[in-house]
Amino acid sequence: MYKIVKKQELTTNIYLMEVEAKRVAKTCEPGQFVIVRMDSEGERIPLTICDYNREKGTITIVFQTVGAGTKMMAQLEEGEYFHDFVGPLGRPSELVEQPLEEVKSKKILFVAGGVGAAPVYPQVKWLHEHGIAADVIVGSKTKDLLILEKEMESVAGNLYVTTDDGSYGRSGMVTQTIKDLVEEGKKYDLCIAIGPMIMMKFVCLLTKELEIPTVVSLNPIMVDGTGMCGACRVTVGGKVKFACVDGPEFDGHEVNFDEAMRRQQIYKTAEGRAMLALEEGETHHGGCGNCQ
Amino acid sequence: MDVLKRIPVREQDAKERATNFKEVCLGYNKEEAMEEASRCINCKNAQCVKGCPVAIQIPQFIEQVKNGNIEEAYHIISESSALPAVCGRVCPQESQCEGKCIRGFKGDPISIGKLERFVADWARENGIKPTPAAQKNGKKVAVIGSGPAGLTCAGDLAKMGYDVTIFEALHEAGGVLVYGIPEFRLPKSGVVAKEIENVKSLGVHIETNVVVGKSVTIDQLMDEEGFHAVFIGSGAGLPKFMGIPGENSNGVFSANEYLTRSNLMKAFDPDSRTPIMHGKKVAVVGGGNVAMDAARTALRLGAEVHIVYRRSEEELPARVEEVHHAKEEGIIFDLLTNPIEILSDDKGWVTGMKCIRMELGEPDESGRRRPVEVPGSEFVMELDTVIMSLGTSPNPLISSTTKGLDTNKWKCIIADENNGKTTKEGVYAGGDAVTGAATVILAMGAGKAAAKGIDEYLSAK
DSSP states (O other), X not given: XXXXXXXXEEETTEEEEEEEOHHHHHHOOTTOEEEEESSTTOOOXXXXXXXXXTTTTEXXXXXXXXXXXXXXXXXXXXXXXXXXXXXXXXXOOHHHHSOHHHHHTSOXXXXXXXXXHHHHHHHHHHHHHTTOXXXXXXXXXXXXGOOSHHHHHHHOSSEEEEXXXXXXXXXXXXXXXXXXXXXXXXXXXXXXXXXXXXXXXXXXXXXXXXXXXXXXXXXOOOSSSSSSSOTTEEEETTEEEEHHHHOSEEEGGGBOHHHHHHXXXXXXXXXXXXXXXXXXXXXXXXXXXOOO | OOTTSOOOOEEOOHHHHTTOOSOSEEEOOHHHHHHHHTTOOXXXXXXXXXXXXXXXXXXXXXXXHHTTOHHHHHHHHHTTOSOHHHHHHHSOGGGTHHHHOGGGGSSOOOOHHHHHHHHHHHHHHTTOOOOOXXXXXXXXXXXXXXXXXXXXXXXXXXXXXOEEEEEOSSSSSOTHHHHTSOTTTSOIIIIIHHHHHHHHHTTOEEEOSOOBTTTXXXXXXXXXXXXXXXXXXOOOOEEOOOOOTXXXXXXXXXXXXXXXXXXXXXTTSTTOSSOOOOOSEEEEEOOSHHHHHHHHHHHHTTOEEEEEOSSOXXXXXXXXXXXXXXXXXXXXXXXXXEEEEEEEOTTSBEEEEEEEEEEEEEEOTTSSEEEEEOTTOOEEEEOSEEEEOOOEEOOTXXXXXXXXXXXXXXXXXXXXXXXXXXXXXXXXXXXXXXXXXXXXXXXXXHHHHHHHHHHHHHHHO
16 A cells, blocks of 8 residues: 655646655656556556655656546545555656766757646756756646646746646747747757647657657556556557557657557547546436447 | 266356356366266376376375365365466366376366365365465565466465565466456456465465566565565566557457456456446457457457457367357357458548468478468458457566576576576576466466475575
């Protein structure tokens, strides 16, 4: 059992939890993820590691309530426990693995969409701790959904916030800000984009044009997260890869995003049904139109 | 009673069971078991024992069953096997103990598996447990993987007095026993969980959610956590795909994913929070036991199911009993058929599978006749789900993170089959991680041999 030592509602439907998981905290690196199960009946949910404290033996996760599983998870309180918490899984971010001198010589731009700000944060923080100031674009649908702005500000070189509806910071999609920055004369050697699949796709289309090498962190459906099932398979550079062991980070210009987005839909009806059943409880009698 | 015929075992009716996940085989009761046991002629130089990879003293335990001393029979089996309720159910006895039984030359061999199962079930229902070691020797051994190899190795070492900890990557112990083999062949809470409790009652600790190679390395276990020896029983869990066009379409699954969802995550239960695809027309590609398990699971979830296999019935690698059960339940066998492309609609969902007919040519290096394509025989099967059951290989995670641990070209760990010794001092290995995908009982045999190897190594140290 893994104790929740801190819980915070960052904004509507986005939660941060700091969880005691000594083994994970001892060995994890930025870019890796964990799989959690809230109780003995729960499904396995993959979440990127957003922060870690090796001394305290804790891991910070951030999640948005998008389905039945995360909705139930959001009801867990400080002092309660996750039944299972396994990791670190996947490969660490390439930045961490490369020689520091090489990383230092690069101008790096991070692009975070929505809850993707959470997994971007530990990487920017890691760079900051190693004396590297990376630029960061954080995109959010609206002001109320923006998370980790202060934290990001304290570790980023330049921070650019943009909202789709213009309610805060710049206005428009993250791609607009990338274009603007490049037009203003900024040069980047590497872009790291994390967020919804559709956002990563459009960032990649743009950076390919701008000839900026781009790394994305994919979030396909997963079950075990250790390479034994292939639920998370994606096509990268024409080859089939398992995101849980070969990734989750890949060369964004090589990823087949259309296929990856299609594959995210596999259980959509089943998930919707489970969500309705959860919301309507005993009163759930086929409102989803899919019950027999 | 006709001594040439075995006492039949009661089973759930085929029509009935095709709609539920309850165990197919109901097993013997005590009277039936004693009657079947009385057919054993108690050979002096018993061949059946030689056919058993863990060398259970078969005539001795059967003698006790014949006399109605079931508890005594259980203790005899426990000397050799940590998982009798499992093995009695899933071993391919026809090619092991029962295949060697003298009775089988003229008539039916003794139902050794069903008798073992009866004894183990009886012991469980009557609260009989294996006996733990009288004294601990103060030496620590780490076991990686809680499948049949790891559980056996851990159980044997604990009985010798070692302080054993099993590290398991998933949230539940049991390996293929919990994620692979379905409930209708091997009940999870009723049988597997209880058998694992028995191993724990010997003093074995199990730490779940530890991915060795990620959460901790073997070197760290030995250098920092004080383990004197390590046994690797991490299995062969990496699924193979065919590499044909369309294989990433929505509705194509590996058998591992499909079975893990159904068995480990209980997705067959409508109340489960883990979803599973309820196909209407399903093809399972492959002919092994895993293919039969996936097919029979899909059938129970309401599908019309086809087994698509490129050779003929004679070459099916699955157990005869499983093929028989699958047929009884209504699985359709499309033999000498090989998929060449998965077809999908404009949204990427599977609509069918293009196949080609095969015929058998000359024998290949495995001795089986090689299937060759019949030119111009392509046809399309309409489907909404395809399950790939083409076998698995070892996950390279452990070998790639452990210095000095050598593997062969199939990424299998190189280990001595007599004592499990690897190329790294103090590290032993066995089961599918060494052999590639094989059987539960062979993995147990390897776990047993390694326990002996580890004991010899640590005793001499």
